[in-house]
Amino acid sequence: MAETEYVVQQSDLREFITNCMTQVGACPEHADTLAQNLLAADYRGHYSHGLNRLGMYMADIEQNMVETKGEPKILKQTVSTGLVDGNNLQGPVVGKFCMELAIQKAKETGIGWVTARHSNHFGIAGWYSMMALEHNLIGMAYCNTSPCMVPTRARKKVLGTNPISVAAPANNDDNFVLDMATTPVALGKVEIKHVMGQPIPPTWGVDNQGQVTTDPKAVYLEDGGLLPLGGTEETGGYKGYGLGMMVEVFCGILSGANFGSNIRHWSSHSEISNLGQCFVALDPSVFAPGFTDRMSDLMDHCRNLQPAEGSAGPVQVAGDPERQHVKKCDELGGIPYPAQQLAVADGLAKKCGVEPIKRLKAL
Amino acid sequence: MAETEYVVQQSDLREFITNCMTQVGACPEHADTLAQNLLAADYRGHYSHGLNRLGMYMADIEQNMVETKGEPKILKQTVSTGLVDGNNLQGPVVGKFCMELAIQKAKETGIGWVTARHSNHFGIAGWYSMMALEHNLIGMAYCNTSPCMVPTRARKKVLGTNPISVAAPANNDDNFVLDMATTPVALGKVEIKHVMGQPIPPTWGVDNQGQVTTDPKAVYLEDGGLLPLGGTEETGGYKGYGLGMMVEVFCGILSGANFGSNIRHWSSHSEISNLGQCFVALDPSVFAPGFTDRMSDLMDHCRNLQPAEGSAGPVQVAGDPERQHVKKCDELGGIPYPAQQLAVADGLAKKCGVEPIKRLKAL
Numbered sequence: 001m002a003e004t005e006y007v008v009q010q011s012d013l014r015e016f017i018t019n020c021m022t023q024v025g026a027c028p029e030h031a032d033t034l035a036q037n038l039l040a041a042d043y044r045g046h047y048s049h050g051l052n053r054l055g056m057y058m059a060d061i062e063q064n065m066v067e068t069k070g071e072p073k074i075l076k077q078t079v080s081t082g083l084v085d086g087n088n089l090q091g092p093v094v095g096k097f098c099m100e101l102a103i104q105k106a107k108e109t110g111i112g113w114v115t116a117r118h119s120n121h122f123g124i125a126g127w128y129s130m131m132a133l134e135h136n137l138i139g140m141a142y143c144n145t146s147p148c149m150v151p152t153r154a155r156k157k158v159l160g161t162n163p164i165s166v167a168a169p170a171n172n173d174d175n176f177v178l179d180m181a182t183t184p185v186a187l188g189k190v191e192i193k194h195v196m197g198q199p200i201p202p203t204w205g206v207d208n209q210g211q212v213t214t215d216p217k218a219v220y221l222e223d224g225g226l227l228p229l230g231g232t233e234e235t236g237g238y239k240g241y242g243l244g245m246m247v248e249v250f251c252g253i254l255s256g257a258n259f260g261s262n263i264r265h266w267s268s269h270s271e272i273s274n275l276g277q278c279f280v281a282l283d284p285s286v287f288a289p290g291f292t293d294r295m296s297d298l299m300d301h302c303r304n305l306q307p308a309e310g311s312a313g314p315v316q317v318a319g320d321p322e323r324q325h326v327k328k329c330d331e332l333g334g335i336p337y338p339a340q341q342l343a344v345a346d347g348l349a350k351k352c353g354v355e356p357i358k359r360l361k362a363l
Numbered sequence: 364m365a366e367t368e369y370v371v372q373q374s375d376l377r378e379f380i381t382n383c384m385t386q387v388g389a390c391p392e393h394a395d396t397l398a399q400n401l402l403a404a405d406y407r408g409h410y411s412h413g414l415n416r417l418g419m420y421m422a423d424i425e426q427n428m429v430e431t432k433g434e435p436k437i438l439k440q441t442v443s444t445g446l447v448d449g450n451n452l453q454g455p456v457v458g459k460f461c462m463e464l465a466i467q468k469a470k471e472t473g474i475g476w477v478t479a480r481h482s483n484h485f486g487i488a489g490w491y492s493m494m495a496l497e498h499n500l501i502g503m504a505y506c507n508t509s510p511c512m513v514p515t516r517a518r519k520k521v522l523g524t525n526p527i528s529v530a531a532p533a534n535n536d537d538n539f540v541l542d543m544a545t546t547p548v549a550l551g552k553v554e555i556k557h558v559m560g561q562p563i564p565p566t567w568g569v570d571n572q573g574q575v576t577t578d579p580k581a582v583y584l585e586d587g588g589l590l591p592l593g594g595t596e597e598t599g600g601y602k603g604y605g606l607g608m609m610v611e612v613f614c615g616i617l618s619g620a621n622f623g624s625n626i627r628h629w630s631s632h633s634e635i636s637n638l639g640q641c642f643v644a645l646d647p648s649v650f651a652p653g654f655t656d657r658m659s660d661l662m663d664h665c666r667n668l669q670p671a672e673g674s675a676g677p678v679q680v681a682g683d684p685e686r687q688h689v690k691k692c693d694e695l696g697g698i699p700y701p702a703q704q705l706a707v708a709d710g711l712a713k714k715c716g717v718e719p720i721k722r723l724k725a726l
Contacts, residue, residue: 076649080443081473083650110444111476115650138612151665153674158665166609168616178609184599203566203598210671229593229602233675235566236547239592242681243606245661246529246541249501253531253658256651260661286439287446287478288619295616298608298623302514302521308573311516312596318605 006342006359007334013039016349016357017054023352024061027069030093037092037123042335045325046179048188049124052341055348056121057090063269066090066120072097080105082114083255088272091122091143095277099128099139102281106137110286115250116277117257121145125165126179126322132281133169136292140280141165144251144259146266146273149183150225152238155210157225158261161186162247167319169284170295177319182244183226187266190220203231251276334360369705369722370697376402379712379720380417386715387424390432393456400455400486405698408688409542411551412487415704418711419484420453426632429453429483435460443468445477446618451635454485454506458640462491462502465644469500473649478613479640480620484508488528489542489685495644496532499655503643504528507614507622509629509636512546513588515601518573520588521624524549525610530682532647533658540682545607546589550629553583566594614639697723 014035021031034057042050060066067088076083082101086094098114105112122128125141132139145160161181168176184204193200194216202212205219205226212232218224229240252259257276264271284291305315329335346356377398384394397420405413423429430451439446445464449457461477468475485491488504495502508523524544531539547567556563557579565575568582568589575595581587592603615622620639627634647654668678692698709719 078473078649081646081649109472110441111474113474113645117651151668151678153670153676153678154665154668155671156668158668164606164609166612168612176608176612178605180602180605184593184602201598203594206671210674229599230547231566231594231598235564235594236592238679238681239543239547242541242543243527245539245665245681246527248661249529249531249539249658253654253661254647254650256653256657259657260664282476283444284617286441286444287617288480290619291616294619294622295612298611298616301623302517302608305514305517305519305521307516308518308569311573313516315514315517316601318601318608 004339005336005363006339007332007336007361007363008342008357009334009360010039010043012358012360013042013051013335016345016354017051019354020054020058020349020352021061023354024058025068026061026090030068030090033092033096034090037127040127041124043326043329044124044126044322046124046322048186051337051345054345058348058352059269060120065269065272072116074101080109080111080113082112084114084116086116086119088118088120091120091275091277092127094119095122095128095141095279096131098277098279099131099141099281102279103132103135103137106132106281106283107135110283112281114279115255116279117255117274119257119275119277120273121275122277124179125163126167126177128279129165129167129179130177133167133175136169136284138169138282138284139167142247142250142278144248144257144263144276146263147261148187148225148266149228149241149244150206150210152228152233152241153210155206155208159241159244159248160263161226162244164243164247168295169292170299171292172296174296174299175319176295176299176317177322179318182229182240182247184229184231185226187220187226190216190226194220203227203235250278254278336363367702368699368726369702370695370699370724370726371705371720372697372723373402373406375721375723376405376414376698379708379717380414382717383417383421383712383715384424386717387421388431389424389453393431393453396455396459397453400490403490404487406689406692407487407489407685409487409685411549414700414708416486417708421711421715422632423483428632428635435479437464443472443474443476445475447477447479449479449482451481451483451637454483454638454640455490457482458485458491458504458642459494461640461642462494462504462644465642466495466498466500469495469644469646470498473646475644477642478618479642480618480637482620482638482640483636484638485640487542488526489530489540491642492528492530492542493540496530496538499532499648501532501645501647502530503645505610505613505641507611507620507626507639509626510624511550511588511629512591512604512607513569513573515591515596515604516573518569518571522604522607522611523626524589525607527606527610531658532655533662534655535659537659537662538682539658539662539680540685542681545592545603545610547592547594548589550583550589553579553589557583566590566598613641617641699726
């Protein structure tokens with residue numbers, strides 16, 4: 001029998017997260033920014049990056065690893081670029097500040113390229129790139145993360161999942177939203193396979209000797225790591241490794257933040273993370289007219305392709321799976337969560353004296 | 364017995380290519396730009412994109428598909444962006460013009476983002492991104508190409524190999540140079556497997572029904588196509604598909620060039636190609652001081668990692684294989700070519716009345 005699911009209204013979720021965060025010490029405005037970010041992840045179906053991570057964000061504040069007030073500071077800027085000190089504030093607070101700066105510059109000169117140091121986990125990269133869509137701009141966001149990817153030929157983790165997000169507007173509120181790790185999957189998917197006692201495909205990870213393995217435990221718990229996107233050297237994994245390093249160039253290297261294996265361990269709260277992030281806004285209107293027409297044309301062309309026999313569904317473009325999930329939530333009147341996940345969140349809330357999460361209805 | 368190889372001096376190669384191109388009608392300056400581009404590809408070990416393609420560039424001119432004189436034109440610009448009409452000139456002529464424009468803007472505002480339409484095949488993307496290195500800038504180049512990649516779940520080619528190149532300077536003339544297709548391999552590698560009668564790995568391509576195949580013929584000759592980087596849907600191929608579309612956004616969609624399946628077939632010379640390209644220069648000095656130190660630190664950290672048992676060699680970073688080939692050429696006093704490849708080039712030269720290629724020595 002499937003586990004019971006409950007629907008939670010977005011406003012209730014936002015209030016719940018904000019309450020938990022302010023209770024551990026975050027200022028209300030920052031708490032609300034984080035709440036919007038986590039909510040957006042779950043709404044788009046990226047449950048790994050939403051409410052699921054509330055405990056991590058709370059722990060960072062409880063253990064004084066993240067600043068609870070103040071604002072990011074522009075250290076250096078040109079008409080089109082900016083270097084921002086995140087002042088060790090919450091990632092979404094820093095990222096929102098930077099993306100707004102990039103958008104402002106893009107409106108003035110066609111492009112804004114902003115990097116931040118002294119930032120923290122910023123949630124889903126797509127939240128930032130999509131901020132540009134509201135201004136009819138292309139948005140991009142990049143972030144370095146804790147080491148979990150083993151470079152091609154190596155046996156030790158150096159780079160993180162280092163995500164790339166690029167959002168571009170199309171006609172009628174349609175859009176292209178790429179939001180991807182530069183590893184084949186997130187580490188969370190390996191964890192799930194481990195919990196379910198299933199092997200992983202031989203393209204996901206290596207053990208601590210750098211050998212491809214189908215044992216999730218070897219990757220996840222015994223100091224192995226993820227392969228880069230593309231898998232092994234023979235199947236083009238060095239490209240994913242190169243992309244991961246490109247993201248690091250844009251983030252830690254450009255901003256002067258921690259980078260590569262200097263970044264703290266994923267689950268550590270014993271030192272500040274000093275992550276590097278990069279935000280870009282680009283105005284299509286300074287290039288050829290008709291951008292959104294062409295964007296819609298290409299996307300619809302792909303969507304209308306005949307699917308291969310046995311394919312998992314219709315041909316999609318980046319952003320379509322998330323669009324489906326958003327539609328599902330809108331029809332439900334909120335975001336569906338497994339009972340178990342809500343119970344975990346309620347546990348966190350109880351510890352800090354916050355009311356349990358409100359369930360709209362059971363499914 | 365291995366086929367004889369001959370070493371050709373770079374100056375002789377440059378003269379040879381220039382002669383062939385001017386003989387079919389290119390103006391000397393444009394012919395020389397193409398020669399430098401093809402030469403750079405072979406020098407860096409990317410033989411697929413060098414002298415090997417001379418015949419294609421000659422055919423484009425002989426069949427009046429490419430303009431032989433004039434120069435690209437800036438249609439629109441801001442202090443940090445530019446839209447360029449390539450006027451259907453040779454790709455390297457357009458690309459060099461655009462990259463120089465991007466570099467100039469980056470020196471003034473920290474960043475230059477330039478897109479071109481009405482361009483043609485521009486050779487290796489790394490030639491453009493690396494132009495920025497001479498100015499201590501980060502360089503990027505993107506290009507759309509003829510359809511050869513089948514989107515995840517589909518059975519028909521839509522996007523090209525759509526390369527991404529990002530070059531970043533490090534200390535002591537060291538550098539990071541990512542130069543990669545967003546497919547697992549170039550179509551040329553499938554062709555080679557076909558010629559050698561070998562199967563391809565099950566992560567490279569699909570047949571014309573969208574089914575993964577190990578038969579190079581099905582991919583290469585029977586209307587199949589390459590998978591995106593990452594392979595099938597299960598192994599993360601939708602990410603490579605998304606990256607290929609991101610490149611198309613930067614190129615055909617932003618510039619108003621042909622895009623996706625509107626682009627002419629790879630071997631076609633029956634219509635102009637109207638390719639879209641994108642060139643970016645970014646000045647690290649407008650961000651945190653010490654960029655090259657951090658870049659060297661990360662690259663050397665990776666290079667010094669203990670390789671996995673059975674790995675094909677030491678751990679490398681993007682640009683290292685090319686660096687090795689450059690070093691080999693420098694030691695040889697020129698670029699080594701198989702006798703057969705030089706014979707093909709001589710055949711092209713003979714048809715247009717140019718002296719055969721000068722061999723410095725046999726290996």
